Amino acid sequence: MIWPVDLIIMLLVMVSGIGAIMVRDLLGAAVLFGVYSFLMCLLYAIMGAVDVAFTEASVGAGVSSVFFVAAVFRTSRRTKD
């Protein structure tokens, strides 16, 4: 583990995670959640859990982003709260 890389990824994980909750545009939230998943995948890969990183990349960053976009497409793009 290289600590500066680790620190930067951790910070980005927090930023994208909080951003995904706070942002009003649900499509933006879906994209930010994809970013969050991909950064988590990087973290797993850094820690040596390559299988988990692979799953996270394919499920979290790949397919679930598509599902979110599809759900936003069929509902509304703005949150109520």
Add this chain to the structure above:
Amino acid sequence: MRFIALITILLMGGLLFYGLPDFPDWGDPASPASTHVSPYYIEHGAADTHAPNIVTAVLADYRGYDTMFETAVIFSAGLACFFLLRTFRQKSAETKLYRHIPTGVTLRIEKGGKTPAGSEEFEPIDSHWVPYDMIINMTCRLIVPFVQLFALYVIAHGHYSPGGGFQGGVIFGAAIILFAISHDLRSVFRRLQEKTAILLSAAGVLIYAGTGVLCLILGGNFLDYSRLAGLLGVDAVMARSHGILIVEIGVGLAVMAVMVMLYYNLSSAGRHDEGL
């Protein structure tokens, strides 16, 4: 309501941080997992199952029972989405759009108008305006077979490199979803119907559980693949390796079909007429 939710989340987060120091450090050699559990798999994994990737050996062989129910969870997620969203009541659209294939001209037919249904030269298109883009269509058509081939490689090569049924199944499903996004739902239904997807997802779980029952019939424990040695014509260790591959194929089938089912239902709001 927001305030209560915030308090709850802060409380749970605080509890998590309170419990965190009791966990062993990352990679701590004195932690229980590193002293009792991991050494056995590291020392015996390859000799027991012929699978150099220990994660696959643990997931599909030593802890195969857990993975079977993971697959069942995926299957029930697909079923839940089906039961929640699927509607069989067709809402006929006010206006219908048809594209004349040779020229690319779009026809807009008002309610009550005569539609060119059944004609070879027209194809129905979604009522949300979808621009016809040859570059996107052709690129995705070109990429999809390679993505599918990679997914099969991930499933089949799970013994030796990261991957396995779950990841391979998701990638295979993603290839079909990519095709659905780049074309439309109708053209993907011509290749993989909803009924086929449901049957495939059930078949995946059945392959997994059936392998376990087969081992039980042949006199072993549930999911003890070494009992398959007689059927497969190999020795007990190699039979465990083949057993892992068989259940990985089951997992891959189930996951692929469920991902496609989820996409069908989500993108068309359960109506399966027109989607993303």
